[in-house]
Structures are given as structure tokens and as C-alpha cells.
Amino acid sequence: MSNMTEAAPDMSVAPVKARTDRLQAGLKARYARERRFKLYGVMAIAVAVGFLLLLLGRIIEQGHTAFYAHELTIPVYMDPARIDRTYPQGTNFQLLVAEQQLARFGITDDAQGTQATAMRTLLSSELKFRAAAMIRENPALIGQTVPVTAPVSDEADLYYKGEITAETPSDQRRVSDQQMAWLDQLKSDGAVQAKFNSALFQNGDSTEPEQAGVLGAVVGSALMLLVTALIAIPIGVGAAVYLEEFSPRNRLTDLIEVNINNLAAVPSIVYGLLGVALFINWMNLPRSSPLVGGLVLALMALPTIIIATRSSLKAVPPSIREAALAMGASKTQTVFQHVLPLAMPGVMTGTIISMAHALGETAPLLLIGMVSFVPGIPGGLTEPTGALPSLVYIWENASERAFHERTAAAILVLLAFMIVMNAAAILLRRRFERRW
Known part of the structure; x- marks a missing residue:
């Protein structure tokens, strides 16, 4: 047991x-x-x-490397026999400086035919504008030897940056061995200095890489975003408020909601085709202008703003609406004085993100003509201009090697804009966000 x-x-x-x-x-x-x-x-x-x-x-x-450039400072004799006093800019200062510099290198006059041309290609055309400006401001400089500072050419700048060397095959560079020797001599004489490339942020586009800048594209992008914001934000937020708070629930509103969601997925190039047909061919608005670009981007940003706003309105607890209505507020007062202010952080976040997305769009801008070369800075909404995405496209397809480093610099500027806009969206959301 x-x-x-x-x-x-x-x-x-x-x-x-x-x-x-x-x-x-x-x-x-x-x-x-x-x-x-x-x-x-x-x-x-x-x-x-x-x-x-x-x-x-x-x-x-x-x-x-695009954020710094090399400048040349050399003494120039303002020869009275060769300077046009009435129109100094018409003087061939590049050839004048090239011949004088060859003389300092000990090259005789008999050999200065082709060598002067070779020396002149190392100098930027900006030299003639700066020398001419000095003569216009002070005509007494004619007959004197004065120092002139100007950027070197794009190929010379690449050589100083190490992008081109003597080992580079001759068919892949436009700087000869003799020109490299001249550049080395100028640098050893202390005539060449590396400085911050302010022209990159002060100039518009140019056919010469050493003078090309992003200012025109930055202004064009800012004007386009201004038009986009003025059109897309009020219409998008208003449409979202009506669809979410006031519209009846029927087949028509369901159809509208489905189409808005579909429009958010439409490729951007389709909006470009719509912009060409509607704003340029039918309404005869100026091609390549910030006005047309902003209208196209506004059409593209509208679905995103509407969807983001509706989601923010849905996130507001129903008790807010019920309490406002119980206190005697009308439907309109409830929506605009209570619901919409509480949903505003999400609305602002969606709006800023849609603007940042519009800033980086390229395909619709190419179709409305913003791929064209525009050297100046736009002064209004109807003047031709470029944009940062289209400028990146133009520079990357340029034949000059110096444009490639400026392409990457323009991409960095574009990324900086988008980072700032996304950071603003995050900060605004954290500043006004309420948890229920």
C-alpha cells in the first residue's frame, strides 16, 4: 500500500x-x-x-568642389591704343591680358599667334566684364598698370582641383601640357587663389560653367511654390473640409473620393501634359513661366493635401463635435472653431510635405518648357525661368565636365530646401499636436 x-x-x-x-x-x-x-x-x-x-x-x-573656385590676380597694363573709351566692354581684354602674360613668361612676339589663343582659353570671359567695369568707374586707369582679379576658365579650375592631371588622356581634356605648365607657373607666382564660389549662389544659369549659378533656379522654384501654395492649399483644405464634414454620404461623394485617391497615384508627367494642353495651348499663358509651373504643381499637390486634411479631420475625436453642438454651436462653428484648429497640425504637415514633393518634381516642368536655357533672374510670375530640378537635368546633360560637379552642388541645394521643409513639418506637428 x-x-x-x-x-x-x-x-x-x-x-x-x-x-x-x-x-x-x-x-x-x-x-x-x-x-x-x-x-x-x-x-x-x-x-x-x-x-x-x-x-x-x-x-x-x-x-x-563646386563650392570653391580659383581666381587669378595679375597686373594688366591698360593700353590706351587698344581700349575703347566709349565702350570699354568691347575691348578684347582676354587677348590683351594673354599677350602681356606671355611676355612675362619670356615668350617672344613672333610666337604669340597660337600661344596667345591658348593662354586666352585659360581666362574666364568674366575678366573682360570686370576690367571694363574698372574702366567705366575710373577712366583715369587707362595708361596705368592695375591688378585685375577674375576667375580662371572651367578647365583650368578643374586642373587646380585635381580633376585633370598630366596623366589624363589628351582626348579627355582640353588643357594641353604647355597650358598646364603655365598654370603651374601662375600658381607658383602666387597669382592664383582658391576662394568660396559666391558666383554659384549669385548668378543665374550660364553657358560657361565657371559663371553658372543656381540663383535663377532658386528664385524660379520659390515663385512656383508660391503659386502652388496660394492655389492648392485653400482649395485642397476647403474641399477636404466639405467632403469630410458637410457632404452627404452617397454614390456621388464615394465616386469623388475614389477619384481623388486615384489622382494621387497618377504619374507626374501626365500633369505636365495636362498643363501643356490646358494652360499653354488653350489659355495661352506664357511658356516656361513660374505661373504655369505653379498651376501644374498645384494640380499635382491637390489630391495629397485633400487626403492628408481628411485624415487629420477624422483623427479629431467625435466628442469634440458633440460637445460643441451640445453647447449650441452650429455645424459651421463646430467645424471651423473647434475641429479644424485641432486638426491643423496634421493639415500643415500634409501641406508642407506635398509642397516639398512638388519642389522636387521634374517631369511636368520639362513638358512646359522649363528645360530651356534661361540665363537671367526672373522678375515676375510670367517671365521665363528655370527650376532646381530642371537645372539639374540641364547641367547633367551638358558636355563640359565642370557642369557635372555643379550638378551635384545643385542637388545638395535642392536637398537642403527639402530638408528644411520636412523639418518645418515635423516641428509644426510636434508643436501643435495633441494626443487623445
């Missing part, structure tokens, strides 16, 4: 222990899956950050 009594507990404990072991094994497997899931998430984030850093690193590596 005593043996049977002692064996009974063993028979009842065994199934319990087995179930406990199975539960523990299941828990271990579940915890292992959770750890693997977290690991996969961390790996995904690491891969995304790695690709982002690789992209930014490549752009910075290619474009950082």
Missing part, C-alpha cells in the same frame, strides 16, 4: 510537467521570433541608412 501511495504523485505530475515544458518551448520559440523580427527591422533600417549615406556621400564627393 505504501508503494502504491508513493507512485500516485508521480503519475499526476508527469502530464503537468510535459505541458509546462511545451509551454516553455512555445514561449522560447515566440521570443526567438520576436528577436528575429526586431533584428530584421534593425537590419532593414541599417540597409536604408547605408544606402542613404552612400547616396549623400557620392553627391557630396562629386559636388563639394
